[in-house]
Amino acid sequence: MASSIVQLDHSRFIHEFLSPPHINFRPKRASIGPFAQLKCANDLPENGISERFITAVRTHHLTPGSTLTTTPFDPVSMEREAEHSTPTAIYRSTDVPKRGLPHWADQKVSFLFNRYVAGADPFDEDDLDEDYTGAGRERKKLRDRVTGTAELLFAAQQRVFLFMVLIIGTRFRLLRWDRAGVIVTPSVDYIEQPALLCDCLRRLALLDDISLGFDPTAVRLRPCDADFLRMDAAALDDPSDVDHTERQIDEGEIGDFFVFRYVRSAFRDSLCANWPRYRLRIRDHDDTREYLVGKPLHLPSDIVGRGTRGYVAFDCETQRFVWLKDVWRACDLAAEKEGDILGKLNLAGVVNVPTLVCHGDVQDQTTITSRWWDITHGVCPDSFSRECTSPGGTRKRKRDETIREEAPSDTTRQSPPATAREPCPLRRHTHYRIAVEEVAMSLAEFRCGKQLASIVLDCLHAHHQSATNHKIRMLHRDISSGNVLIYPKVRSDEDGKGLCMVWTGLLTDWELAKHIDTEGSLQANRIGTHQFMSVNLLSDPFQAVKVPDELESFFHVLVYYSVRYLRSNCPSPNAWINTYFQADGVPNMYVGGMKTVAIQREGMLSTVVPPGPLLFNSPMDTLLGDLIKSFFAHYKVTEHEFRQALSPLPSSSSAASSSGSGNAAPQGSAAKRTKYYVPTPRYSDDSDYSEDTTEWKPYKPPDTTPTPDELELARRVADHDFTLEFIAGLLRDEGWSDDDRISIPPVPTSKPHPGPGPKPTPADTDTDAAPVPKRRHKAAPKQQVADAPAQPGRRPATARRTRSQAHAASSKTRPARRS
Known part of the structure; x- marks a missing residue:
């Protein structure tokens, strides 16, 4: 802090x-x-x-x-x-x-x-x-x-x-x-x-409410207010609400406008008896919309950061339920608003993304702590500090532009030199709200492994269309468990004669999306949720995000939900998840753990105790096994290309060898070598040493050149084509089981869970962000419930025992100290 x-x-x-x-x-x-x-x-x-x-x-x-x-x-x-x-x-x-x-x-x-x-x-x-x-x-x-x-x-x-x-x-x-x-x-x-x-x-x-920090665009509702009573009425059971379970739909069962039963139930759960209710206002250009909200279904896990709150909201104009997100978006970088991005995706017809209703910044409400950090550290002049601290917010211009335009010209003013100024560790945020039509469910509600793969495939289609559409060409940059959701849809059945309810994937939270040709991020923690980021980005977060990085994040989402919820030979899924997503289960350490080893060194998923391959006895083995082999080959090819780029040219190497063999060293350096010369024994006179060295062979580095098969495997994850066709083909496999989930929860009649799964506890975070760690967010996890996502953050007992045993073994072989 x-x-x-x-x-x-x-x-x-x-x-x-x-x-x-x-x-x-x-x-x-x-x-x-x-x-x-x-x-x-x-x-x-x-x-x-x-x-x-x-x-x-x-x-x-x-x-x-x-x-x-x-x-x-x-x-x-x-x-x-x-x-x-x-x-x-x-x-x-x-x-x-x-x-x-x-x-x-x-x-x-x-x-x-x-x-x-x-x-x-x-x-x-x-x-x-x-x-x-x-x-x-x-x-x-x-x-x-x-x-x-x-x-x-x-x-x-x-x-x-x-x-x-x-x-x-x-x-x-x-x-x-x-x-x-x-x-x-x-x-x-x-x-x-x-x-x-x-x-x-x-x-x-x-002080009045505005001077005390209360949002003037939010009206507190009292039990006697008409809107308060409207919320109670909207939460009542309606016989016309539609059951969202996958099934055939009878003729006339569903009308043109309907509400899913789980959505109304989630709104009812948000009306806690002792939690305040509000009427929130969103101004979208010249249009103003108002929404009634209760308790958020998605709460931030840290005071500092984006502070994302998600509501099932009741639209005062249309009398329909929407998903409303209240967030403090980082505005210190030139980034598009999420609503503008969704507007482009909707206009281009990208499938399986939220449908924008309205969005907009909330007046001029902007954080000012970062500016006061600048003032107290000599970066921002005192003359305009009053302008920085207006009760309603701050100025619209960026901090850097303000400093350049209004910095005093008096050179006698004492302040730290530009080269000695410490960069501000705080980020400037602007209050922002967005409403979308779809109120989705958490991916943890999936019923079987085949459905899990199908939902991820739907989100892959959304990502593929966004990345390849010539009018958009954007990458999501935050693929995580909290952004791959389930949304039921009514579709025609296979015969085309009837209708059926199908659970589809919905790729949400596009606030970090950037154009595919964007250079590396100026702030590494602006990209993604750490647990699901690619090993490549974790090693160098400042480089640009590419399609293989996004595909690897989808792979890690599949790995998490498969190990956590599907039957396998993994004896302790929670411990395995903590070890896989974090280095040795240590919070906020994501490089060097089992994920790095599996992706870069082994090319396979394996269990820890007992050691061996991780198996599900279903087509999920083929799905995860072939994908991780492709990523393994991708990293090998990338490493080989990197080494080739760093290898010296033949001309330069020969020149260096010729200069090294000659006697053209500067006289100064020769004098230094003569001055500090220390005689050393000549081991060549030792017969035993000479006999041993005759068997030595010069060290020859291993050949890291990728094979033709590895080059082909690497090309599979260079774009979306292979992954889309591969998963679609596996979904036609008859080896899938309908009861391969460890414990299938009852059909959710309460709140959906559009928030993050194992995002980091911010750590944002945006968690990330957890993801956490975009995080939403960070405390030691409690004992996990069977249907709750495991929170990677605690080192498993097996890892602690292994370390202690290794330390004891090394202490036995350590030479004793001289007395």
């Missing part, structure tokens, strides 16, 4: 963020000793500090028009109630009922209290070992509480940014979070400087 923190002194923090020009803050004399009861706060537990602090604020009326109170999060709605049991926050007096407690989602400014422990402040610059010291563990615990609270508030509320007050014993800090990072003030003792804290509390209480 240290790279996402910007330090700003209190006076500037108050001037920039707590003094909006449309609010007149009249000076008020501070009360005498408002926090006198907290002089011993360093010796009090958290509850004792919070109780006395709340009493002091209420007694001295430090939050005019608002109330500081404690309201527990609802344990049903909140997944982390154990970490945030009794949150304290500022609420508007109008939001506090006469009886009972206010709704936790109405809080305006959150307060976090912590007992005093030396070195436990997570925003201090001290480098503590958080694993082996008490202060370090307390620091990590408090950091997780702070980031977890901010993360949950961003998920539940519609926020551009949010303020927090962190109180540790007798000291406090102010925090301003957005999706780029956090701006914090220095730690100040409020017993010694009570006027400063009183002024901050008063300003926070008087």
